[in-house]
Amino acid sequence: MPELAEVEFYRKVWDCGLKQKITAIQLHGEKRIFRGLNPAQLEKKLRGATLLDSRAHGKQMLFHFSGNAWLGIHLGMTGKLLANAPEFSPGKHDHLVLFQQKQTLVFYDPRQFGRIVFDESRDEPAWWKKLPPPLSSPAFSFPRTDAFLQSHRKAPIKSVLLLQDGFPGIGNWMADEILWQAKIYPHGACGNLDAAKRKMIFKKTRAVANAAMKTIGKDFSDPPKTWLFSHRWKRKSPCPRCAMPLKFSEIGGRTTCWCPACQKEKG
DNA sequence: CGAGATGTTCGGCT
DNA sequence: AAGCCGAACATCTC
Numbered sequence: 001m002p003e004l005a006e007v008e009f010y011r012k013v014w015d016c017g018l019k020q021k022i023t024a025i026q027l028h029g030e031k032r033i034f035r036g037l038n039p040a041q042l043e044k045k046l047r048g049a050t051l052l053d054s055r056a057h058g059k060q061m062l063f064h065f066s067g068n069a070w071l072g073i074h075l076g077m078t079g080k081l082l083a084n085a086p087e088f089s090p091g092k093h094d095h096l097v098l099f100q101q102k103q104t105l106v107f108y109d110p111r112q113f114g115r116i117v118f119d120e121s122r123d124e125p126a127w128w129k130k131l132p133p134p135l136s137s138p139a140f141s142f143p144r145t146d147a148f149l150q151s152h153r154k155a156p157i158k159s160v161l162l163l164q165d166g167f168p169g170i171g172n173w174m175a176d177e178i179l180w181q182a183k184i185y186p187h188g189a190c191g192n193l194d195a196a197k198r199k200m201i202f203k204k205t206r207a208v209a210n211a212a213m214k215t216i217g218k219d220f221s222d223p224p225k226t227w228l229f230s231h232r233w234k235r236k237s238p239c240p241r242c243a244m245p246l247k248f249s250e251i252g253g254r255t256t257c258w259c260p261a262c263q264k265e266k267g
Numbered sequence: 268c269g270a271g272a273t274g275t276t277c278g279g280c281t
Numbered sequence: 282a283a284g285c286c287g288a289a290c291a292t293c294t295c
Contacts, residue, residue: 031291
């Protein structure tokens with residue numbers, strides 16, 4: 001479920017636990033969520049630690065605790081962060097549960113495509129420092145984006161927008177939104193796009209990301225009604241721009257929603 | 268009952 | 282060799 005703005009929203013759900021100690025922990029250490037790490041060590045390190053601050057970057061989140069402890073969380077397809085009452089009793093999909101005096105911080109993920117990582121270091125962990133430039137940063141530039149498109153020129157543009165090394169935080173609905181706003185045919189190889197279209201992709205990526213942050217990222221409110229966003233979920237919807245019935249097809253294994261009139265293969 | 272779901276990763280192929 | 286593609290992952294809902 002979560003892309004850039006949803007991730008930012010969920011990160012802030014745990015803000016109610018800032019500056020407070022973890023009094024107890026419950027986790028499902030054998031679950032896929034914890035693949036590749038030692039849950040006992042995480043548990044030992046976080047018990048009694050204080051949540052100091054947090055940040056989000058694309059679809060990644062990082063929570064900083066006292067004792068040089070860093071908890072990384074990816075929400076996968078169905079992950080959520082929740083804040084529940086102190087006496088909360090975890091259900092079967094509540095894979096990491098951090099009890100505090102005033103509330104209980106919960107990572108819930110039924111499908112378990114999400115992931116927990118854990119690091120001990122004074123500074124931010126190395127994997128975090130290596131993340132690509134955020135969409136809102138000056139380092140996310142047109143030349144960089146253009147070079148990225150060039151390096152994937154044989155792949156359909158829809159698939160390329162989903163690659164996190166070039167477009168960190170973009171997910172399925174945002175990719176479709178960008179292409180619909182830019183009036184670009186989603187199946188086309190990105191090497192065939194002219195300079196104006198490539199520039200439009202860059203501009204719309206920033207615009208969609210910024211606007212999503214101000215609505216979904218702020219309070220989970222809907223982005224503008226003029227977007228494809230609110231129309232794409234129900235099948236048989238007309239294009240909000242030209243009223244032509246929207247099309248659905250599969251690109252790179254993902255459902256893609258697009259307008260056959262606005263997003264033509266040629267032109 | 269089968270299909271599909273707002274994501275990533277791996278392995279095989281070119 | 283880099284990059285493209287399909288399958289797999291685990292569970293729930295329509």
